[in-house]
Amino acid sequence: MSVIEGLSHIVLTTSSVEKYESTVQFYSLFGYQPISQVGSRVLSNEVSQFLPREEKVLHLFGKPPTQDITIRIVLTTNANEKEPLPEEKDWRLEQSSLVSATKNIVDVESILESINLKYQKYTYPNESDSLVAPLSADLVHTEIYTHDPLNNLITFTNKPIPISKSIYPIKPISPIKQQDISSSNISTEPKTKKKRIGMLTSGGDSPGMNAAVRAVVRVAISRGCDVYAIYEGYEGLVNGGDMIKKFGWADVRGYLAIGGTLIGSARCKAFREREGRLNSAYNMVKNGIDALIVCGGDGSLTGADVLRSEWPGLLDELIKEGRITAEEAAPHKHLTVVGLVGSIDNDMSSTDITIGAVSSLHRICEAVDSISATALSHSRAFVIEVMGRNCGWLALMAAVSTGADFVFIPERPPASDDWESEMCEILNKHRKLGKRKTIVIVAEGAIDKNLKPIKADYIKELLSNRMKLDTRVTTLGHTQRGGKPCSFDRNLATLQGVEAVHAVLRATSDTPSPMIGVRQNKITCEPLMKAVGLTRQVAEAISRKDFRRAMELRDPEFSEDYAAYIETTIVNDETLSKNKVCIKPT
Known part of the structure; x- marks a missing residue:
């Protein structure tokens, strides 16, 4: 039987x-x-x-x-x-x-x-x-x-x-x-406390952030955790109340295909002050949240790590002020922080690509292709400004992808003091070879070798006055951020969101705050502040005019892409004439 x-x-x-x-x-x-x-x-x-x-x-x-x-x-x-x-x-x-x-x-x-x-x-x-x-x-x-x-x-x-x-x-x-x-x-009390994870998006929005939120919510629920969406980034953490909401499985339905961030993002000055972080700790304790997953840039991720480092002191201060009891604080002795990089600039070290960067590149390429059609029709020149304050990834990759005639990026400014003449000479060569359009792409943080900003309007004046070209300036601005995320960013954000929850569940009080990245198509988990430190070294190298070091601090593909762009764009017309070959650059 x-x-x-x-x-x-x-x-x-x-x-x-x-x-x-x-x-x-x-x-x-x-x-x-x-x-x-x-x-x-x-x-x-x-x-x-x-x-x-x-x-x-x-x-x-x-x-x-x-x-x-x-x-x-x-x-x-x-x-x-x-x-x-x-x-x-x-x-x-x-x-x-x-x-x-x-x-x-x-x-x-x-x-x-x-x-x-x-x-x-x-x-x-x-x-x-x-x-x-x-x-x-x-x-x-x-x-x-x-x-x-x-x-x-x-x-x-x-x-x-x-x-x-x-x-x-x-x-x-x-x-x-x-x-x-x-x-x-027999007791009705659980043996261990159920994990409660807070999720927020902060800084500039990027396509794919919603996919990350969706992944975190659903994986956390499937792993037996409660998940709280924190609206408007750190502002919601500071203010609390209705800005912190428990999410269920169905609350993130349809998130994958929507650009931006549906739970909002905002610059929060209050969080930069200790009082703001004190209020944040209070709201987290009152909601039982003991882990925080942040999707944003290096500033947003640094803010989360600062909150973690101050956490024990913040709890002690809240107890002294009588805002929470020692019993309420006891289950929250340690705060777990995990970072996801949401940035269209792809400016974070220790990862090959960031959430939103590929979607933004697609948007830029579509815009440049559209502009190229009218430039070709009227034999015009266009100077196109793209985002990238300290990182020229978007500008460089757009130049490679669209066959732009010249590109300006902060990590590799023109080597010549008279870069204006050098640029005009190269563009003239392209025109002599029969090219009817001229496209120059400039990152918003572009500089010359003496750290002087290079602006799109200045380039326009050069092309109009020196080369007598009918020139227009197009600043793509926030169109680069908008729109649906591409399939790559949806997949990347989902995979990294899954890993973020796993990182929360395996974290201990001694574990450094991790940043979820991707290297050679494999999801990685790197120390967050180490990645932030390497990222900031790029800006420091640029400020010292150490442009070689700035290029080295980017991933190896960055230098390779730049070399490929130079080889496929700067035409040696003497060699072409000798071989009696006529090539129209694209």
Whole structure:
């Protein structure tokens, strides 16, 4: 007679003969009966030496309201082997492959102990009883989580209706393997506090921020956490109240395809002062938030790390002022901070690309392509200003992608003191080769070798007066930020949002605040302040006129892209004339 009843159907595969046989024996211990076997094999532990594959079907006959269950155990060469879950992990947070009901949970536990199989056991109050009145042992239900020989997570429960959606305290009242379940040790208090994560977007908006918010919310919920959206960036953290809202799964529906940030962003002067950060700590404690995920630029991420470093002192100050009690502060001794880089400039070190940069590049290329059409029609010159105060990534990549005639970036200013004549000479060469349009792209932070700003209007005057070209200036401005995120940014933000939640869950009080990035198409987790420090070194190198160092501090591809642009744009017309080749630059 079986001690459990079935609730689901499952197919298990393995490429190991030993695991195959162990799995059949394991499920037989709980009353599964073999009803068929297909295939045959040579007596060998090497799967590749038998054909066809072998499979055994086990069946468990259920009783209402449960149903029969059939398990197919298949021996095959292409099985995906699983790893067991770590013992220190809460296995309830993972998806079980099989759920079985039993009226005798003690027998299940005895079987697991007899074969020395590790398990986790949790006991809960019955959902129909008062949580205040003492409960007897028959008014509780127990769940046991363990692995079968193939490392599939399986669950045994004596809950009357195992598939009920009712909510129970998330932590057990009984330690693992405790045999005595009595009213004296039943408590309604969870063993450990449920993690509460705050999510905010700060600084300039970038396409893909909403995808990051969506990923953080949904992954956190699936991992058993509560998530709070903090509206208007740090301003919402300082002001609290309705600006901090608990989010559910459906609250982020449709976020993927929307540009900007739906939870808002704002520059917050108050947060730069200790009083503002004190109010932020108060609002976080009152909402039970003990982890903060911030999506923004280096300034926003630095602000979050400052809050973390001051956290113990802020709590002490709040207790002294009587705004919170010591009991309220106790569960929030440490603050976890994780950074996601949302920046269209792609100006953060320690990551190859930032959320929003590719979408903005697409927008610039579309605009330059449109401008090129009218420039070609009228044989005009256009000077196009793009964003990038200390980083020329957008300008450089747009120049490469659109075949611009000249580009100005802050990391690599013109080497000549008379760069104006040098630029006009190059543009004249292009015109002599038959090019009807002239496109110059300039980053908003462009400078010459003496750190003097190079402005679009000044370049226009040069082209109009020296070259007698009909010249226009187009400043793309905030059109670069707007619009839907491209698929790359949606995917990047989603993957990094997933990793951000994982970083929160594995963080300790000694863990440095991490920044989630991407290197060589792999999601990375780097020390946040180290990345911020390297980023700021670029601006420092530029201010010292150490432009070689500034280029080195960018990722290696930046220098390669610049070299590629020079080789494909600066035309050697003498070589062309000698070979009698006529090329019209694009």
